[in-house]
Amino acid sequence: MSDDLKKGLEGVLVAESELSSIDGDAGRLIYRGYAIEELARGTSYEEALYLLWNGYLPTEDELEPFADALMNEREVDDTVLETMEKLAAADERPMAALRTAVSMFSAFEPESDADPEDLDATLRQGRRITAKIPTALAAFERYRIGEEPVDPHPDLGLAANFLYMLTGEEPDDVAAETFDQALILHADHGLNASTFTSMVIGSTMADIYSAVTGGICALSGPLHGGANQDVMEVLMEIDESNLDPLDWVEQATDEGRRIPGFGHRVYNVKDPRAKILQERSEELAAEGDSKWYDITSTIEEYLTEEKGLVDKGIAPNVDFYSGSVYYQLGIPIDMYTPIFAMSRVGGWIAHVLEYQDDNRLIRPRARYVGSEDQGFVPLEER
Ligand SMILES: CC(=O)SCCNC(=O)CCNC(=O)[C@H](O)C(C)(C)COP(=O)(O)OP(=O)(O)OC[C@H]1O[C@@H](n2cnc3c(N)ncnc32)[C@H](O)[C@@H]1OP(=O)(O)O
Numbered sequence: 001m002s003d004d005l006k007k008g009l010e011g012v013l014v015a016e017s018e019l020s021s022i023d024g025d026a027g028r029l030i031y032r033g034y035a036i037e038e039l040a041r042g043t044s045y046e047e048a049l050y051l052l053w054n055g056y057l058p059t060e061d062e063l064e065p066f067a068d069a070l071m072n073e074r075e076v077d078d079t080v081l082e083t084m085e086k087l088a089a090a091d092e093r094p095m096a097a098l099r100t101a102v103s104m105f106s107a108f109e110p111e112s113d114a115d116p117e118d119l120d121a122t123l124r125q126g127r128r129i130t131a132k133i134p135t136a137l138a139a140f141e142r143y144r145i146g147e148e149p150v151d152p153h154p155d156l157g158l159a160a161n162f163l164y165m166l167t168g169e170e171p172d173d174v175a176a177e178t179f180d181q182a183l184i185l186h187a188d189h190g191l192n193a194s195t196f197t198s199m200v201i202g203s204t205m206a207d208i209y210s211a212v213t214g215g216i217c218a219l220s221g222p223l224h225g226g227a228n229q230d231v232m233e234v235l236m237e238i239d240e241s242n243l244d245p246l247d248w249v250e251q252a253t254d255e256g257r258r259i260p261g262f263g264h265r266v267y268n269v270k271d272p273r274a275k276i277l278q279e280r281s282e283e284l285a286a287e288g289d290s291k292w293y294d295i296t297s298t299i300e301e302y303l304t305e306e307k308g309l310v311d312k313g314i315a316p317n318v319d320f321y322s323g324s325v326y327y328q329l330g331i332p333i334d335m336y337t338p339i340f341a342m343s344r345v346g347g348w349i350a351h352v353l354e355y356q357d358d359n360r361l362i363r364p365r366a367r368y369v370g371s372e373d374q375g376f377v378p379l380e381e382r
């Protein structure tokens with residue numbers, strides 16, 4: 001037994017996986033052997049899900065029933081909708097509402113009595129969760145703006161349907177394709193903190209609802225999925241400060257503030273997903289308001305080149321450009337992290353199933369550095 005302390009489990013190997021691989025020095029990400037760039041440009045989120053869950057890219061004949069099954073399971077029980085309405089009225093945060101919604105879905109799971117070792121049943125349960133998350137989230141947003149939820153659209157895939165349920169209007173092709181691509185880019189990423197959380201929960205053979213709920217909790221933090229919202233808030237803070245963006249960043253870094261959307265445990269170079277999202281952000285900017293793209297790219301250039309962060313291995317991560325993309329799609333800022341969850345649920349489910357297929361309880365240890373002998377004193381004598 002090694003006594004080496006690996007704070008934050010950095011570099012600790014805990015599992016084998018065929019799902020995704022990251023080369024942090026080359027800035028390369030693959031899902032099951034396919035480069036993320038090819039998947040982002042050539043597939044839909046449904047195809048990426050199929051790939052992660054089944055191990056290969058589907059044919060058209062395989063994709064159709066898979067996408068239909070997802071469509072048929074989009075509706076959520078009225079009790080969930082009523083809860084979304086109450087949480088919206090209580091000004092709850094969308095990420096917390098989503099956490100509650102997923103936990104509630106299990107009450108309406110038709111296969112709730114399935115044997116935990118029946119991994120086919122777990123996958124069907126996971127598919128139901130994945131199908132319902134956009135519906136619950138969009139309903140929450142509708143209630144928040146004083147509108148009724150919009151029923152799922154019978155002809156739209158997961159990405160376009162979410163935008164439709166959010167706004168009540170069918171998105172144009174650019175919006176639907178950009179959002180679909182963002183979902184593909186966020187679907188999996190090795191043993192990141194939220195996926196590992198789901199795996200730890202899954203390793204106890206707890207149900208997939210618990211594992212996904214735990215993943216949502218871990219994703220919500222600012223060091224992980226919460227950073228995409230923080231990036232947009234920083235951009236707005238810069239805009240409202242009336243300072244030159246570079247003066248603002250100079251001041252922030254001098255004060256020791258961490259710039260959200262920068263830095264990564266695995267990448268020492270720019271995240272390949274950030275490159276793709278940057279392209280999307282630039283394209284959207286060319287058609288509309290270029291302000292957010294301009295501020296973001298100016299900050300990147302300044303931090304990486306002039307401040308030398310790139311030499312320290314600190315570069316833009318996936319969250320750096322997703323904010324300006326979502327903003328230009330008209331998505332409310334506090335929905336950015338829930339959208340990340342809407343996509344990453346695919347990876348959580350895939351990793352839990354892969355791990356449970358050859359399960360061993362995850363249980364590390366801590367080095368005890370407390371006192372060995374305090375000398376016990378009964379309550380009345382303390
Ligand atoms: C989807 C995702 O989860 S991607 C990550 C999203 N999170 C963010 O964007 C938040 C900002 N980034 C960070 O806080 C970090 O880079 C993390 C948490 C992502 C990775 O952290 P770790 O691998 O644990 O690195 P750690 O926190 O030890 O930082 C290492 C060094 O880089 C510096 N650093 C890391 N990120 C940043 C940043 N965004 N801005 C400035 N400096 C940074 C740290 O100050 C530290 O410097 P030091 O050694 O001189 O003290």
Ligand SMILES: O=C([O-])CC(=O)C(=O)O
Nearest residue numbers: 188189191192193265318
């Ligand atoms: O891998 C990580 O640690 C964080 C990340 O980029 C992700 O989860 O997409």
